[in-house]
Amino acid sequence: MDSRTEKTRRLWEHRAGLYDFGGHCEHVAIRNTRELLCGGARGRTLEVAVGTGRNLRYYPPQVKLTGLDLSSAMIARAAKKAEDLGLAITFVEGDAQRLPFADRSFETVLCALSLCTIPDQERALREMHRVLVPGGRLLLVDHIEYTRMPLRLRERRREHPRRLPREVAEEVGFEVGHHDRLFFGVVERVVAHRPH
Numbered sequence: 001m002d003s004r005t006e007k008t009r010r011l012w013e014h015r016a017g018l019y020d021f022g023g024h025c026e027h028v029a030i031r032n033t034r035e036l037l038c039g040g041a042r043g044r045t046l047e048v049a050v051g052t053g054r055n056l057r058y059y060p061p062q063v064k065l066t067g068l069d070l071s072s073a074m075i076a077r078a079a080k081k082a083e084d085l086g087l088a089i090t091f092v093e094g095d096a097q098r099l100p101f102a103d104r105s106f107e108t109v110l111c112a113l114s115l116c117t118i119p120d121q122e123r124a125l126r127e128m129h130r131v132l133v134p135g136g137r138l139l140l141v142d143h144i145e146y147t148r149m150p151l152r153l154r155e156r157r158r159e160h161p162r163r164l165p166r167e168v169a170e171e172v173g174f175e176v177g178h179h180d181r182l183f184f185g186v187v188e189r190v191v192a193h194r195p196h
């Protein structure tokens, strides 16, 4: 594991215990995005960076879900939620930038509020493309680079500037079907697919 990814892993091991306390006000920024995105999942579904499992309750019952995360402490919380909800979910500790799955393993890949924390966003999106079947669906929501002034000035000072997930997704081969912005433009939602 490279040093940036290891640093990220340690950060989330440390934050795991507090992460869900921030959930009470997130609807102001993302509204009903979790319900909407998860409602679009079909078949074998991979949630990349599943975190503490805040999306688990919103997946349709037919979905066969695998949740992957870098942090074992985050996964432990997600596994507890799955147990409380009576859901059978496979959890895997692993890196989004090197997914431990064969090519074309999933009909849907979902990633929520996490690309902004994964060190190499392009590599992660390439991996999501690889593990999706042709025609498979990608569902994203993320905090994005600040494209509007004055926060744009702050963005330029970041050591590793963020990019629009939608643009990177297109660069790695996805076709974007829908995208929109919420919360003063700093949250982006994307529905895309891997072309046949």
Ligand SMILES: C[S@@+](CC[C@H](N)C(=O)[O-])C[C@H]1O[C@@H](n2cnc3c(N)ncnc32)[C@H](O)[C@@H]1O
Pocket (backbone or CB within 6 Å): 005, 008, 009, 012, 048, 049, 050, 051, 052, 053, 054, 055, 068, 069, 070, 071, 074, 094, 095, 096, 097, 111, 112, 113, 114, 117, 118, 119
């Ligand atoms: C802001 S939390 C979001 C969690 C969850 N997706 C949600 O919607 O609440 C970011 C998550 O990304 C995970 N993460 C960061 N880098 C990762 C990587 N390279 N591979 C897999 N997970 C990663 C962290 O461990 C953390 O659980």
